[in-house]
Amino acid sequence: QWIYLDGQYVTKEEAKVSVYDHGFLYGDGIFEGIRIYNGNIFKCKQHLDRLYDSAKSIMLEIPLTYQEMQDALVETLRRNELRNGYIRLVVSRGAGNLGLDPNRCPKASVVIIVEQLAIYSEEAYKTGLKTVSVSTRRNIPDALNPKIKSLNYLNNILVKIQSNLSGAGEAIMLNSQGYVTEGSGDNIFIVKNGIIVTPPCYLGALEGITREAIIEICEKKGYKFKEQPFTLHDVYVADEVFLTGTAAEVIAVREVDGRVIGEGHAGPVTLKLLEEFRSIVEQDGLK
Ligand code: PLP
Structure with missing residues (x-):
């Protein structure tokens, strides 16, 4: 399983973020849950629109353009060779200090996890x-x-x-x-x-x-x-x-x-x- 983490594709074991990440310290960040059906990213545009709107609303600058984010989703899927499943896309405020101030977090962190999914029988x-x-x-x-x-x-x-x-x-x-x-x-x-x-x-x-x-x-x-x-x-x-x-x-x-x-x-x-x-x-x- 390959996880996208800030521009790198890493294994589950390597996929770690800082304890100073404000997503961890304060829940400061946003996310999307997206479905993949037969290799298609279902309602990709709607999910990315909601993600970028959420980011704008909380003044979180996503370090990827819309197109780059879309490409990262497609590439993560390709590397995982999954036709059906679930994508969890997380953008956290990134690593800062122990204070609340998001200005102390120079760069947001982007994580894309792709997994199998079967929540209900x-x-x-x-x-x-x-x-x-x-x-x-x-x-x-x-x-x-x-x-x-x-x-x-x-x-x-x-x-x-x-x-x-x-x-x-x-x-x-x-x-x-x-x-x-x-x-x-x-x-x-x-x-x-x-x-x-x-x-x-x-x-x-x-x-x-x-x-x-x-x-x-x-x-x-x-x-x-x-x-x-x-x-x-x-x-x-x-x-x-x-x-x-x-x-x-x-x-x-x-x-x-x-x-x-x-x-x-x-x-x-x-x-x-x-x-x-x-x-x-x-x-x-x-x-
Ligand atoms: N309400 C809440 C609180 C949720 O977390 C979700 C799922 O993400 C939904 C509703 C359903 O939204 P969607 O259909 O976009 O998955």
């Missing part, structure tokens, strides 16, 4: 996930804008801990007004009376690229879709609930806080959208 896509709602709030817009895909995932990790303790595989996060925002690493959708609904991201969710792909499918296929705030009550009484994300793709939720959703397994709309999503993953990518 094919069975899980049929049975759906058991989830709980959690009190830990997603980064709220007046703290850290959720559009920034930053390395600060402590909230999401606390959410994961909470869902683990409750024996659930995933969690549903709310914002401080009680509106549903997203999962610990996925966007959320509900289906009620044939209408597919997802919360607007300004409530406190990442603008997921899989979410966007699902919305596009709904528009193209003429499925009834709307972006609308909803509460846990709406989730409990939904006909179907599903999560979307780069790693998870489109996965059903069968239970939320002990309430069984619909028939208690993946519903027809979720399965249809998963099928449609899987049919586009090889088209919409960078070769």
Whole structure:
């Protein structure tokens, strides 16, 4: 396995960053998770756009041009000879001193890791996930804008801990007004009376690229879709609930806080959208 680290291709054992890196010291940095399907980098442009936007927002200068970054992704893939898998692209503020000041970090660090991926079994896509709602709030817009895909995932990790303790595989996060925002690493959708609904991201969710792909499918296929705030009550009484994300793709939720959703397994709309999503993953990518 070859890892891209600041312009070099190194082994897993050699891939080390400084203990003074502000990504390590403070979570000061950004990242992307990208899928590779049959050798194509799925939605490469959307991921790189989000990466460069996140960087601009936190005043992090990425030491590679957009084209150089794209080339580095392609070359890392080529060296790893992987046709299907997952890319983790991390840009940290780089090594500085123990102070917070990013001006003390002369150069950002770029890491590209390519790996196999199988987070859920094919069975899980049929049975759906058991989830709980959690009190830990997603980064709220007046703290850290959720559009920034930053390395600060402590909230999401606390959410994961909470869902683990409750024996659930995933969690549903709310914002401080009680509106549903997203999962610990996925966007959320509900289906009620044939209408597919997802919360607007300004409530406190990442603008997921899989979410966007699902919305596009709904528009193209003429499925009834709307972006609308909803509460846990709406989730409990939904006909179907599903999560979307780069790693998870489109996965059903069968239970939320002990309430069984619909028939208690993946519903027809979720399965249809998963099928449609899987049919586009090889088209919409960078070769
Ligand atoms: N929400 C959070 C907090 C995430 O970390 C992710 C995944 O990166 C998502 C949603 C889904 O986004 P995407 O579909 O771009 O992977």
